[in-house]
Amino acid sequence: MKKVSFFTDLKQNLPSGLVVFLVALPLCLGIALASGAPPLSGIIAGIVGGLVIGLLSNSHISVSGPAAGLAAIVLAGINDLGSFELFLVAGIIAGIIQLVLGFLRAGSISNYFPNNVIEGMLAGIGVIIILKQIPHAVGYDKDFEGNQRIFDGFNLQEYLTNLSSAISSGAVIITLVSLAILITWDKVHVLKRIKMLPGALVAVAVGIILNEVFKGSSLEIAKEHLVNLPVPQSAEDFKKLITFPDFNGFLDLKVWILGATIAVVASIETLLCIEASDRMDVHKRITDTNLELKAQGIGNLISSFIGGLPMTSVVVRSSANANAGATSKSSSIIHGVFMLICVLTIPFLLNKIPLATLAAVLLLVGYKxxxxxxxxxxxxxxxxxxxxxxxxxxxxxxxxxxxxxxxxxxxxxxxxLQGNMKRAYYFSKEELEDADEVRINLAEEVSFLNKAAIKKTLKNIESNSKVIISASKTSYISDDIIEMIEDFANVRAVEENIDVRLEGFKTSYKEYADDQHSHVTVTHKRTI
Incomplete structure (x- = not known):
């Protein structure tokens, strides 16, 4: 891929960083409230997720922050331990465990998540986003953002009755206008070229202006349907914003058990999101998942030391990042910078943003x-x-x-298990460097369990190489493997001048579907 300068990279990712900031702000607050934690703890986690994890991770699309999937664990943990200060110690322990998992190379388990399951997860998250944002879009905000489960205690008749009776005309107008702006910004060529002015920012500005115009009328949006950040008035107020851990928690077994639980759940959710983020990356770059676990561990250590919630890589923010055109991890870092500066300097202005406008942004993310x-x-x-x-x-x-x-x-x-599983063979980077021509012979059956070996082999192939991938003897290839080979041949090979030749591939996936599963061997030739 063509390299860009530091300043060019920042310029390219400034709009997407701004969009992620606008999306992440209410999510951080909502998750903190749903977790029974101080509101600012979610913001602190969002800032650390952008600045620390964004800097340490080598994921180009993923964005980290407080996660809805941890909200139930956090709420139960705080109630069980009796104080948020003790809970912060569990967050420190979780960070240490994640750091250890990274050094133990536990991130490799992400290679065994099938693509159709990852895509199903993303589609499910999309449906949840839509269902959760409809109330915000119409001015009925009974539920917190942090509650990821849709059907817990869900009564459809009660929901529809309350929703229809509580609809705010002003919120609906702002949602429709925001959607119109966002859709137009993506469709009109002239507007798409104004990259430094993202549609989401325009929608937010228009939403604020409309609500100011609505003031004093029946269309005015109530305060509870706006962003709600704490506004410190003095230096003493600033000091109260940060909560520090009660280190006596290290002597409590319950704290250690909670820390281990958070570490396991957060690590699995992060690995799932990283796999999904790599699929959303137009350049199909591969994230080092072991480095990601280390980055998450350090991020959770720092966040917990200064009163923040535990974090994971988050699908909603990562999806918004990809949809906004992010090209590198600079976007995540920029979102953290925006969050830090704006929360400290202009919380009063941020508190004028209608949740209906942000709901419009997320509705489009969910639909995609x-x-x-x-x-x-x-x-x-x-x-x-x-x-x-x-x-x-x-x-x-x-x-x-x-x-x-x-x-x-x-x-x-x-x-x-309906088919036969065979072992995959992997050749190291050093062995591939010695080869003038790399030949990958796919066996009779190739399943998603062989994804790790094939991915490592393709990742280690040098630029300007010649690669032959043969499926001449193959009766079944998992769709995951086909897509990986297509991404390699059509994207990375083009960008890195790799000469790829495909042999014996059938014209469609269906021709393999009635057979079963696989392995890969690699041979390499030297010129004598």
């Missing part, structure tokens, strides 16, 4: 994640791809993210 085209795409791939996809989608919405992914992987393993 769960578009009907994605459903059709997997339907056409056949039952081996569609059933794990749709099972994951439904379970993520009805249960939660981890249970949904576990169910989807269960479906994938069930289909996998």
């Amino acid at each position: 994640l769960a578009s009907p085209a994605k459903l059709t795409h997997f339907w056409k791939k056949g039952k081996y791809q569609f059933l794990p996809f749709i099972a994951t989608l439904i379970a993520v919405v009805a249960l939660d993210l981890l249970k949904g992914v576990a169910l989807g992987i269960g479906f994938s393993i069930f289909y996998l």
Whole structure:
């Protein structure tokens, strides 16, 4: 990929960083409230997620911050321990454990998440985003952002009755105007070229102006439907914003158990999001997941030391980042800078932003994640791809993210066990460097369990190399492997001048679908 200068990179990612900041701000507050923690603890976690994890991670799309998936654990933990200060010690322990997991190279488990399950997870998150933002879009904000489960205690009749009776005409107008601006900004060529002025910022500015115009009328949006940041009035108020840990918690077994729980759940959610973020990256770059676990560990250590919530890489923010055109991790860092500066200097202005405007931004993000085209795409791939996809989608919405992914992987393993599994062979980077020509011979059956070996082999292939990938003897190839090879041949190979030749591939995935699963061997030739 063509290298860009530091300042060019910042300029390219400034608009996307601004969009992520606008999306992340209410999410950080909502998750803190849903977690039973001080409101600013979510903002602190968002700032650390942008500045610290954004700097240490090598993910180009992922954005970290407080996660809805941890809200229930945090709420129960604070109630069980009796104080937020003791809970912060559990966050420190979680960070230490994540750091250890990174050094133990536990991040490699992400290679075994099938693509259809990841896509199902993203689609499920998209549906959740839409369902959660509809109340904000119409001015009925009964639920906190941090509650990821849609159907916990859900009564459809009560929900619709309350929703219809509590609709705010002003919020609806602002949502519709914001959606019109955002959609127009993506469609009109002249507006798309104004890269330094993202549509989301224009929508926010217009939303603030409209609500100022509505003041004193029936259209005015109530204060509870606006962003609500604490506004310190003095130096003493600033000091009270930060909470420090009670280190006596290190002597409490319950704190250690809670810390270990947070570390495991946060690490799995992060790895899932990293895999999803890499799929959203137009350049198909591969994140070092072990480095990501280390970055998350350091981030959680720092966040907990200064009163912040535990963090993960977050799908909602990462999706907004990708949709806004981010090209590097500078976007995540910029969002952290914006959050720090604006929270300290202009919270009164941020508190004028209608949640309806931010709901419009997230509604479009949700639609792109769960578009009907994605459903059709997997339907056409056949039952081996569609059933794990749709099972994951439904379970993520009805249960939660981890249970949904576990169910989807269960479906994938069930289909996998119907066939034969063979061992994959991996050649090191040094061996590939010695080769003038790399030949990858796919075996008779190739499954997603071989994804790690093939991904490592493709990652280690040098620029300006010659690669032959042969499927001459292959009767079945997992869709994950086909997509990985397509991404390598069509994106990275073009950018890095790698000569790729494909042999023996069938014309469609369906031609492989009735057979079963696989391995890969690699041979390499030297010129004598």
